[in-house]
Amino acid sequence: xxxxxxxxxxxxxxxxxxxxxxxxxxxxxxxxxxxxxxxxxxxxxxxxxxxxxxxxxxxxxxxxxxxxxxxxxxxxxxxxxxxxxxxxxxxxxxxxxxxxxxxxxxxxxxxxxxxxxxxxxxxxxxxxxxxxxxxxxxxxxxxxxxxxxxxxxxxxxxxxxxxxxxxxxxxxxxxxxxxxxxxxxxxxxxxxxxxxxxxxxxxxxxxxxxxxxxxxxxxxxxxxxxxxxxxxxxxxxxxxxxxxxxxxxxxxxxxxx
Amino acid sequence: xxxxxxxxxxxxxxxxxxxxxxxxxxxxxxxxxxxxxxxxxxxxxxxxxxxxxxxxxxxxxxxxxxxxxxxxxxxxxxxxxxxxxxxxxxxxxxxxxxxxxxxxxxxxxxxxxxxxxxxxxxxxxxxxxxxxxxxxxxxxxxxxxxxxxxxxxxxxxxxxxxxxxxxxxxxxxxxxxxxxxxxxxxxxxxxxxxxxxxxxxxxxxxxxxxxxxxxxxxxxxxxxxxxxxxxxxxxxxxxxxxxxxxxxxxxxxxxxxxxxxxxxxxxxxxxxxxxxxxxxxxxxxxxxxxxxxxxxxxxxxxxxxxxxxxxxxxxxxxxxxxxxxxxxxxxxxxxxxxxxxxxxxxxxxxxxxxxxxxxxxxxxxxxxxxxxxxxxxxxxxxxxxxxxxxxxxxxxxxxxxxxxxxxxxxxxxxxxxxxxxxxxxxxxxxxxxxxxxxxxxxxxxxxxxxxxxxxxxxxxxxxxxxxxxxxxxxxxxxxxxxxxxxxxxxxxxxxxxxxxxxxxxxxxxxxxxxxxxxxxxxxxxxxxxxxxxxxxxxxxxxxxxxxxxxxxxxxxxxxxxxxxxxxxxxxxxxxxxxxxxxxxxxxxxxxxxx
Numbered sequence: 149x150x151x152x153x154x155x156x157x158x159x160x161x162x163x164x165x166x167x168x169x170x171x172x173x174x175x176x177x178x179x180x181x182x183x184x185x186x187x188x189x190x191x192x193x194x195x196x197x198x199x200x201x202x203x204x205x206x207x208x209x210x211x212x213x214x215x216x217x218x219x220x221x222x223x224x225x226x227x228x229x230x231x232x233x234x235x236x237x238x239x240x241x242x243x244x245x246x247x248x249x250x251x252x253x254x255x256x257x258x259x260x261x262x263x264x265x266x267x268x269x270x271x272x273x274x275x276x277x278x279x280x281x282x283x284x285x286x287x288x289x290x291x292x293x294x295x296x297x298x299x300x301x302x303x304x305x306x307x308x309x310x311x312x313x314x315x316x317x318x319x320x321x322x323x324x325x326x327x328x329x330x331x332x333x334x335x336x337x338x339x340x341x342x343x344x345x346x347x348x349x350x351x352x353x354x355x356x357x358x359x360x361x362x363x364x365x366x367x368x369x370x371x372x373x374x375x376x377x378x379x380x381x382x383x384x385x386x387x388x389x390x391x392x393x394x395x396x397x398x399x400x401x402x403x404x405x
Numbered sequence: 406x407x408x409x410x411x412x413x414x415x416x417x418x419x420x421x422x423x424x425x426x427x428x429x430x431x432x433x434x435x436x437x438x439x440x441x442x443x444x445x446x447x448x449x450x451x452x453x454x455x456x457x458x459x460x461x462x463x464x465x466x467x468x469x470x471x472x473x474x475x476x477x478x479x480x481x482x483x484x485x486x487x488x489x490x491x492x493x494x495x496x497x498x499x500x501x502x503x504x505x506x507x508x509x510x511x512x513x514x515x516x517x518x519x520x521x522x523x524x525x526x527x528x529x530x531x532x533x534x535x536x537x538x539x540x541x542x543x544x545x546x547x548x549x550x551x552x553x554x555x556x557x558x559x560x561x562x563x564x565x566x567x568x569x570x571x572x573x574x575x576x577x578x579x580x581x582x583x584x585x586x587x588x589x590x591x592x593x594x595x596x597x598x599x600x601x602x603x604x605x606x607x608x609x610x611x612x613x614x615x616x617x618x619x620x621x622x623x624x625x626x627x628x629x630x631x632x633x634x635x636x637x638x639x640x641x642x643x644x645x646x647x648x649x650x651x652x653x654x655x656x657x658x659x660x661x662x663x664x665x666x667x668x669x670x671x672x673x674x675x676x677x678x679x680x681x682x683x684x685x686x687x688x689x690x691x692x693x694x695x696x697x698x699x700x701x702x703x704x705x706x707x708x709x710x711x712x713x714x715x716x717x718x719x720x721x722x723x724x725x726x727x728x729x730x731x732x733x734x735x736x737x738x739x740x741x742x743x744x745x746x747x748x749x750x751x752x753x754x755x756x757x758x759x760x761x762x763x764x765x766x767x768x769x770x771x772x773x774x775x776x777x778x779x780x781x782x783x784x785x786x787x788x789x790x791x792x793x794x795x796x797x798x799x800x801x802x803x804x805x806x807x808x809x810x811x812x813x814x815x816x817x818x819x820x821x822x823x824x825x826x827x828x829x830x831x832x833x834x835x836x837x838x839x840x841x842x843x844x845x846x847x848x849x850x851x852x853x854x855x856x857x858x859x860x861x862x863x864x865x866x867x868x869x870x871x872x873x874x875x876x877x878x879x880x881x882x883x884x885x886x887x888x889x890x891x892x893x894x895x896x897x898x899x900x901x902x903x904x905x906x907x908x909x910x911x912x913x914x915x916x917x918x919x920x921x922x923x924x925x926x927x928x929x930x931x932x933x934x935x936x937x938x939x940x941x942x943x944x945x946x947x948x949x950x951x952x953x954x955x956x957x958x959x960x961x962x963x964x965x966x967x968x969x970x971x972x973x974x975x976x977x978x979x980x981x982x983x984x985x986x987x988x989x990x991x992x993x994x995x996x997x998x999x
Contacts, residue, residue, distance in 0.1 A: 178840035206846045209837035216836050222744040243834040256749040285850040296863035404847045
């Protein structure tokens with residue numbers, strides 16, 4: 149079964165590879181951009197990295213390098229946005245965590261505002277942040293494979309029935325936890341729509357109107373949740389649960405569907 | 406023995422002498438309405454002496470720094486645990502003459518042979534403002550003007566002529582006497598053109614005004630004007646509940662305890678504030694609206710090696726007196742060799758505000774961190790003041806790998822001192838040199854239907870394997886079942902072979918083979934020994950299975966034909982053999998179903 153899963157994953161990899169641009173080598177372009185970065189030619193490096201991203205490619209390393217390049221150019225909001233995107237793909241990368249911590253320290257937003265959510269919510273987020281969506285999906289496949297394996301063993305080796313029952317129950321628990329976590333992450337991607345403020349200072353207004361009174365201010369790099377969009381305006385929620393309307397162009401969504 | 410006896414007698418005598426003394430000693434119940442007040446305020450002290458209804462005013466000892474005045478004495482009757490308690494309450498007013506910590510008591514009075522003893526209580530006298538009278542001299546006249554009222558509310562400010570953004574103090578005070586006041590709400594204040602903070606926690610005090618003992622609840626606040634002109638502050642309004650003696654329900658001993666509750670809303674007279682605009686002449690470019698008297702400090706981190714592209718943190722502190730709401734980050738002179746990030750507020754108190762500014766050197770030739778500047782308007786000197794710090798000198802030198810710079814403390818720029826320290830700093834970790842697996846944006850396995858459908862495969866596989874294994878196991882364990890299954894397959898093969906014999910024309914061989922084939926089929930199908938299968942046996946078996954009588958006849962006929970051909974194998978043509986083969990097929994097909 150594991151072999152079947154691995155073969156299937158390889159098939160999908162080939163499927164993705166086939167959809168890539170003919171004659172365009174993103175890996176080569178990535179190396180070129182990294183070379184430009186190492187020569188402190190950040191604007192040129194940025195163009196190449198953005199080109200790769202613009203053609204529909206993504207990887208944790210690409211987003212990480214985009215974050216670094218934007219930070220070098222003093223564009224804090226974009227830097228944090230790309231770091232957050234990289235974090236979705238590589239939540240265990242220590243370099244990335246370090247750079248995010250550093251970029252966050254440059255924010256104007258008071259740290260207390262970022263940590264305004266409940267302690268328990270932050271703990272849950274921290275636990276779920278360890279896994280990637282694809283990682284969890286593969287984990288579920290492996291769990292399914294192992295359950296199948298143990299059931300087949302139980303058919304042929306009746307003496308192992310007791311052991312098999314325990315193993316299957318354990319795997320079922322792992323399965324349930326993984327399914328819950330995956331569901332939460334999918335919910336985050338599909339419905340919560342986390343975003344990062346890109347403009348220096350953004351006025352969040354009571355209504356989606358330019359002349360509406362300002363409710364509160366958002367600073368570059370602040371994390372928000374986009375609740376709904378109406379024309380050029382989006383209703384957003386800050387970490388302290390304050391809700392207001394801002395221009396849709398002033399933020400970037402972290403999860404790309 | 407005699408010695409022990411003497412000790413015992415002495416002990417008895419000691420107890421006998423001490424007991425009456427102890428029996429005549431009583432505690433004084435002493436209470437203060439406040440233990441921490443400001444200079445100018447007063448404390449009311451009540452002393453209750455049990456069983457001393459006629460006790461005259463006790464003479465209080467002098468306490469240096471405090472003036473203790475006798476107010477009055479009242480009879481005290483109360484019921485505690487079903488027992489009536491009687492006594493005398495003596496009330497004093499303590500007025501501090503200086504600041505400090507004082508101890509009230511312990512007191513020791515003797516009345517009618519009973520010794521009354523009190524505990525000691527500490528009080529603290531501070532120098533802070535606690536009454537509006539200290540803010541404005543004319544408040545005293547307003548207090549005296551309204552002195553007969555049971556409750557009134559006044560509001561004062563420490564200045565009536567201020568500049569835009571210049572902070573000033575407001576105090577609103579509730580005065581009351583002969584009533585109890587509860588549920589006091591924070592005052593509400595009309596303040597068009599003025600910015601006002603929330604009122605701080607109130608302070609309680611007492612004061613004698615024209616011989617009346619008033620309790621005072623004071624609320625303090627800070628305000629500043631946001632536009633010039635003649636502005637009106639107030640009126641301030643306050644709501645609370647009051648308890649006053651209900652004369653209609655007062656009877657005898659309960660007179661003091663019968664009270665009526667009513668809501669009380671009081672309003673102060675408004676104050677006029679003249680607000681002057683800030684002068685335009687001499688206004689510095691770096692001025693952002695700060696008004697007061699401030700000092701500037703600068704702290705630079707890290708103090709070790711700095712590489713190009715690494716961050717330098719400037720902590721710019723502004724301290725002093727003034728309007729900190731309007732204090733913005735000090736201005737740094739533009740310099741193309743640095744990346745400047747927006748400053749953020751690091752910490753903020755009533756007298757200090759600091760800003761964190763991150764700058765990042767882009768070039769190796771940088772010699773100094775630019776100068777920072779902070780300007781404000783001093784309302785006392787009535788002029789703008791500019792404060793500067795820096796520039797901070799940086800010495801650049803080559804290292805083995807790359808150029809690095811060391812930050813030098815800039816207080817004395819004449820001889821830069823090189824600081825040899827471990828490299829400590831903030832910065833970002835270098836880019837990733839390999840792209841990793843580049844894949845399509847938003848492509849996630851959970852969205853791939855084919856991938857998800859693949860998960861059904863193990864289910865089907867498991868079902869198939871389980872069924873096959875079950876069948877295999879039955880074949881091995883259930884001979885009847887195994888033979889029945891085998892019968893059908895063997896009959897099919899046998900009939901094919903019989904047809905090939907028929908085609909070659911061997912009559913005897915054909916009938917002999919097909920007879921054995923059917924015999925073996927019945928043997929396997931009904932789990933009987935092959936050799937014992939005869940026409941009678943098959944008839945009995947088929948009847949037991951309620952087979953069709955016509956089929957039973959056909960089977961009988963088949964067996965008879967086969968027997969006959971064995972003995973007289975002449976006169977049989979191919980057609981007869983085909984009929985026999987068809988009959989055999991029909992028998993097998995019929996038996997398959999039963």
